[in-house]
Amino acid sequence: MNEPLLDYTLMDATPEDLPGIVDIYNTTIAGRMVTADLEPVTPADRQQWFTEHSPDFRPLWVLKDGSGTVSAWLSFQSFHPRAAYNGTAEVSIYLSPQLRGQGVGGLLLQRAMKACPELGIHSLVGLVFGHNEPSIRLFQRHGFEIWGRMPAVAVLDGIERDLVFVGRKV
Numbered sequence: 001m002n003e004p005l006l007d008y009t010l011m012d013a014t015p016e017d018l019p020g021i022v023d024i025y026n027t028t029i030a031g032r033m034v035t036a037d038l039e040p041v042t043p044a045d046r047q048q049w050f051t052e053h054s055p056d057f058r059p060l061w062v063l064k065d066g067s068g069t070v071s072a073w074l075s076f077q078s079f080h081p082r083a084a085y086n087g088t089a090e091v092s093i094y095l096s097p098q099l100r101g102q103g104v105g106g107l108l109l110q111r112a113m114k115a116c117p118e119l120g121i122h123s124l125v126g127l128v129f130g131h132n133e134p135s136i137r138l139f140q141r142h143g144f145e146i147w148g149r150m151p152a153v154a155v156l157d158g159i160e161r162d163l164v165f166v167g168r169k170v
């Protein structure tokens with residue numbers, strides 16, 4: 001894949017993109033809204049996760065600006081390792097701070113839904129903290145519904161947080 005999106009190019013991630021992916025991911029940790037990681041991660045920490053992606057089954061896409069800098073990324077992950085769940089994938093979207101709130105997440109989510117048939121995906125799910133209202137609204141604007149809630153399963157800085165499952169048939 002190599003597709004223009006705004007003034008950026010969306011493409012399959014390469015190993016050289018992993019540091020940029022990790023940099024964006026790490027910008028979300030301190031805010032305690034997006035990830036359950038409590039400390040920054042390194043590219044080495046994310047190497048196995050990176051290698052679990054493949055362009056034709058569970059892709060990992062990067063959005064690059066004109067200089068080739070990773071500005072956002074989107075991943076599909078298997079929802080569950082058992083074969084009967086292969087048609088369901090978890091989608092994750094991470095944006096650099098300068099792209100947040102500009103509609104880029106919605107464009108990436110639309111592109112992910114469009115790719116689902118060719119990837120053999122019939123259901124997309126997102127796992128979102130219950131207090132992350134902007135992300136829940138993003139998914140709902142694109143036809144996702146709340147499929148479940150796990151109350152107080154995460155503890156962030158001493159505060160119990162819910163995990164919300166959003167989902168959509170595609």
